[in-house]
Amino acid sequence: MIILKSKREIEKIRKSCRVVAEILARLAEEIVPGVTTWDLTQMSEEWATRLGAVPAFKGYHGFPHALCTSVNEEVVHGIPSRERTVKEGDIISIDFGVVIDGYYGDAALTVAVGRVSDEASRLCEATRESLHQGIAQARVGNRLSDISHAIQAHVEARNFSVVREFVGHGIGRELHESPQIPNYGPPGRGAKLKAGMVLAIEPMINQGGPEVEVLEDRWTAVTLDRSLSAHFEHTIAITDNGPDILSVA
Ligand code: MG
Numbered sequence: 001m002i003i004l005k006s007k008r009e010i011e012k013i014r015k016s017c018r019v020v021a022e023i024l025a026r027l028a029e030e031i032v033p034g035v036t037t038w039d040l041t042q043m044s045e046e047w048a049t050r051l052g053a054v055p056a057f058k059g060y061h062g063f064p065h066a067l068c069t070s071v072n073e074e075v076v077h078g079i080p081s082r083e084r085t086v087k088e089g090d091i092i093s094i095d096f097g098v099v100i101d102g103y104y105g106d107a108a109l110t111v112a113v114g115r116v117s118d119e120a121s122r123l124c125e126a127t128r129e130s131l132h133q134g135i136a137q138a139r140v141g142n143r144l145s146d147i148s149h150a151i152q153a154h155v156e157a158r159n160f161s162v163v164r165e166f167v168g169h170g171i172g173r174e175l176h177e178s179p180q181i182p183n184y185g186p187p188g189r190g191a192k193l194k195a196g197m198v199l200a201i202e203p204m205i206n207q208g209g210p211e212v213e214v215l216e217d218r219w220t221a222v223t224l225d226r227s228l229s230a231h232f233e234h235t236i237a238i239t240d241n242g243p244d245i246l247s248v249a
Contacts (some may be wrong), residue, residue, distance in 0.1 A: 004196030016105030144190030
């Protein structure tokens with residue numbers, strides 16, 4: 001069942017999402033050669049606490065940290081480590097969520113470390129654009145898979161591929177609610193979109209093939225062919241006036 005949110009609830013989710021967006025923006029400025037993924041998660045946790053928010057991922061199904069840090073071929077759910085130093089030419093996805101007063105916010109972005117290859121920046125750009133193509137379909141009267149299809153069409157036209165194993169999701173009083181939102185599929189399928197739906201849309205896009213595997217740490221998902229992967233996510237609310245992106249600072 002997809003839980004519709006009242007305007008009051010959407011404002012509570014927006015409050016959490018704004019904190020997430022602000023912290024992601026500040027983290028992006030800290031991502032320079034030499035920073036460790038450990039440093040990044042420490043900062044995210046400290047800033048969240050200072051802003052009156054509780055990090056949502058730490059302890060979620062046993063995830064050990066506040067921030068997911070996924071470098072290069074890592075797709076999602078990378079675990080921060082003191083040993084993982086980012087270097088010039090890397091791309092790193094940072095995925096963060098908080099809860100304030102019982103309502104969750106969730107967003108992610110992929111950051112280039114210094115100068116990266118043209119292919120890496122094309123991948124990041126296509127992934128970010130595909131998120132916005134998907135969001136543009138989050139309109140009353142459309143169906144859920146219109147979002148999915150718009151994302152897939154955008155990235156496949158650029159010869160990138162869509163990860164199948166991980167999907168976007170509803171969000172509100174839970175971090176992950178119904179519906180699941182795949183980033184691929186034919187248009188015109190699934191639930192009819194209604195005002196009051198709040199969705200975390202999050203394309204994960206690979207440079208090479210779509211297949212992924214999970215490493216022995218049981219969290220880190222990587223591309224099977226070890227090609228690069230990028231990830232962008234916004235939490236949005238569907239309103240009678242179109243999609244409202246909540247995860248902006
Ligand atoms: Mg999410």
